[in-house]
Amino acid sequence: MSTADNCPSADSCSTQPEANASIGRMNRPEELNRNMDVSTFVDSNGGLIDRAIYNEPAIYAQEQRRIFARSWLFLAHTSQFKKPGDFFTTFMGEDPIIVTMDKTKKIRAYLNSCRHRGVRLCRADAGATKMFTCSYHGWSFDLAGALKTVPNEKAYPEDFDKNKWSLIEVPNVQEYKGLIFGNWDHEAEPLEEALGDMRYYMDAMLDRDPEGTEVMGGVMKWELDGNWKLAAEQFATDWYHVNMSHASALMVLSPTGKGPKPEIAATPGRQFVSENGHGAGFPTHPKSRFDARPVHEYYDYEMLRERLGDAAVEGPMTTGHATVFPNFSYLPVNGSIRVWHPKGPNKIEVWAWVLVDKSMPDDVKDAQRLYNLRTFGPSGIFEADDGENWSEIQAISGGFVTNRVPLNFQMGIGSEREDGVYPGKTSELYSDAAGRAFYKHWAKIMNTPAWHERNK
Numbered sequence: 468m469s470t471a472d473n474c475p476s477a478d479s480c481s482t483q484p485e486a487n488a489s490i491g492r493m494n495r496p497e498e499l500n501r502n503m504d505v506s507t508f509v510d511s512n513g514g515l516i517d518r519a520i521y522n523e524p525a526i527y528a529q530e531q532r533r534i535f536a537r538s539w540l541f542l543a544h545t546s547q548f549k550k551p552g553d554f555f556t557t558f559m560g561e562d563p564i565i566v567t568m569d570k571t572k573k574i575r576a577y578l579n580s581c582r583h584r585g586v587r588l589c590r591a592d593a594g595a596t597k598m599f600t601c602s603y604h605g606w607s608f609d610l611a612g613a614l615k616t617v618p619n620e621k622a623y624p625e626d627f628d629k630n631k632w633s634l635i636e637v638p639n640v641q642e643y644k645g646l647i648f649g650n651w652d653h654e655a656e657p658l659e660e661a662l663g664d665m666r667y668y669m670d671a672m673l674d675r676d677p678e679g680t681e682v683m684g685g686v687m688k689w690e691l692d693g694n695w696k697l698a699a700e701q702f703a704t705d706w707y708h709v710n711m712s713h714a715s716a717l718m719v720l721s722p723t724g725k726g727p728k729p730e731i732a733a734t735p736g737r738q739f740v741s742e743n744g745h746g747a748g749f750p751t752h753p754k755s756r757f758d759a760r761p762v763h764e765y766y767d768y769e770m771l772r773e774r775l776g777d778a779a780v781e782g783p784m785t786t787g788h789a790t791v792f793p794n795f796s797y798l799p800v801n802g803s804i805r806v807w808h809p810k811g812p813n814k815i816e817v818w819a820w821v822l823v824d825k826s827m828p829d830d831v832k833d834a835q836r837l838y839n840l841r842t843f844g845p846s847g848i849f850e851a852d853d854g855e856n857w858s859e860i861q862a863i864s865g866g867f868v869t870n871r872v873p874l875n876f877q878m879g880i881g882s883e884r885e886d887g888v889y890p891g892k893t894s895e896l897y898s899d900a901a902g903r904a905f906y907k908h909w910a911k912i913m914n915t916p917a918w919h920e921r922n923k
């Protein structure tokens with residue numbers, strides 16, 4: 468998809484570099500951007516994590532600068548944009564973003580803040596428009612981000628140049644099989660390279676259907692008390708909690724009423740471990756299947772084996788969990804894709820979509836949607852268990868002594884290897900390996916100057 472050098476209309480796009488040059492144009496005292504060395508908070512070899520990374524405001528502020536301002540962040544699904552002017556508003560970290568389709572059908576993303584006095588330019592969640600007009604004083608911007616109308620423009624100085632006051636554009640917007648990601652770093656490595664072997668695990672959800680995927684309905688949004696990393700880390704690495712945390716939900720779903728096996732760790736499977744911080748875990752079974760009966764009956768598993776390979780069908784295609792670093796996660800079995808939006812160190816806003824295959828008949832799509840809502844919707848029987856655990860961790864992390872006691876990520880230390888079946892390095896299903904890798908990458912980029920700090 469698009470990047471700035473791929474601009475179809477020189478007219479409108481030529482304004483963006485001038486506008487983006489405004490980022491950081493006014494010098495600030497260094498105190499406001501002081502970064503700390505976070506290497507002592509993460510012992511990825513020893514498997515220890517310092518709880519300060521969850522509730523320390525200075526660390527959270529540094530994450531905005533060095534994690535969210537420089538990583539590939541999920542913005543939206545391509546099926547949300549059908550014609551020029553369709554738009555969707557979201558966040559990159561705490562930065563508000565408008566994602567829209569311009570006149571040439573290119574997907575573009577802008578900072579959702581008026582260039583005049585900074586009010587949120589577009590307040591709707593989604594819709595269609597020809598112009599984005601500010602509700603404060605009426606400056607209006609076209610779909611290419613260009614400032615078109617300034618009421619009482621004649622009163623501005625002669626050198627007032629509207630080209631310099633375009634919307635700030637996210638310079639790097641790329642797509643992977645329907646998922647649109649944005650990156651503020653114009654020199655970031657391409658999305659596909661940043662995903663690396665994670666693509667294989669994503670394909671098991673995104674590439675089952677030659678027609679691809681689409682999202683159904685709108686976005687479910689809810690708040691949780693907790694730090695965004697608690698959720699992202701769990702989806703990267705944690706099958707360990709399933710039989711314990713979700714025991715009552717598993718009992719409800721059990722056809723015999725017996726519920727989960729009495730052992731906590733009873734299922735064979737693998738966990739993908741990425742040096743870029745991604746992670747995915749999945750049970751493996753020759754008869755892996757989708758849980759919702761109409762979805763299970765819809766699929767031709769032999770065809771899927773031909774398309775994706777036996778290992779994908781017997782592993783990551785159905786039951787499992789995954790995180791694309793830093794804050795995009797998904798569950799293939801029910802098509803839940805979600806972003807953990809950070810809202811301060813102690814709060815997450817969860818945004819969740821239902822993803823289905825385009826070719827599915829409507830009744831199968833609907834069955835998947837209902838299964839999604841019942842299990843991992845805002846009041847889903849599994850979702851509530853997970854949020855409760857994260858909130859409990861966060862609620863006590865402010866205690867002085869509590870905060871000084873490190874957390875344990877030692878399961879499966881040294882187990883990461885190439886297993887000859889699944890791409891990249893994998894560990895056991897019950898392992899903290901992807902969690903250790905998530906925090907190792909987090910610490911690495913927290914300690915590395917980002918694009919906005921270069922050449923200063």
Ligand code: FES
Nearest residue numbers: 581583584601604
């Ligand atoms: S703040 Fe948008 S026009 Fe004034």
Ligand SMILES: [Fe+2]
Nearest residue numbers: 708709849853
């Ligand atoms: Fe869970």
